[in-house]
Amino acid sequence: MCTGKCSKCIGITLFPLAVCAIVSNILLYFPNGQVLQLSEITDLVWFFHGILGAGILVILPAFMMLGAGGTGCCANRCGMLLSVILSVMGFAGGAYCVVISLLGLIGGPLCDTGDGEYLYPFRNDTLEDNYLFNQTTWSICKQPENIILWNIVLFSILLVTGVIEAILCFIQVINGLTGFICGTCMRRRKTNISGM
Numbered sequence: 001m002c003t004g005k006c007s008k009c010i011g012i013t014l015f016p017l018a019v020c021a022i023v024s025n026i027l028l029y030f031p032n033g034q035v036l037q038l039s040e041i042t043d044l045v046w047f048f049h050g051i052l053g054a055g056i057l058v059i060l061p062a063f064m065m066l067g068a069g070g071t072g073c074c075a076n077r078c079g080m081l082l083s084v085i086l087s088v089m090g091f092a093g094g095a096y097c098v099v100i101s102l103l104g105l106i107g108g109p110l111c112d113t114g115d116g117e118y119l120y121p122f123r124n125d126t127l128e129d130n131y132l133f134n135q136t137t138w139s140i141c142k143q144p145e146n147i148i149l150w151n152i153v154l155f156s157i158l159l160v161t162g163v164i165e166a167i168l169c170f171i172q173v174i175n176g177l178t179g180f181i182c183g184t185c186m187r188r189r190k191t192n193i194s195g196m
Helices: 003-027 043-049 050-067 073-107 135-140 147-182
Strands: none
Touching: 003 050, 003 147, 043 050, 043 073, 043 135, 050 073, 050 147, 073 147
């Protein structure tokens, strides 16, 4: 496969992943569809790991990958080099999303435990006692309703999305370097020997 076609395929794949990450991050602001006060929203949501990390920082290289896959002067080597630089940025955005999502899953949500005060009831749990592996502890959170399931599903989506984006951007770094060195397509050119 040509490095240009590979670049286009990766770019096209990154767009829905970035949109999924942005939507998932926005949904974390509205637990169970409720509008809460800013102080009642899990703190890790404010790191914008889906909007900025797996969203905007991945959309930019995706646009460049689509352009780098085309033809240009010098076999589009400049476009491929720029796609490498932006893919490193996309890789960093995907990795950032993975780290924050893992922290969000491990630490658990901010919730009302029944006394009207919002706190993190699972932040000091050991890995063996973690709420992820003990569903009976979920009843600790009274409000917002289903906040634990909401956070687990959305942070998991962001985690998987970030991993896939980081892998695709890393593949594009290798593909882009190959395209920069060899050109965007390695077609064999037939030479006409009839003149000799």
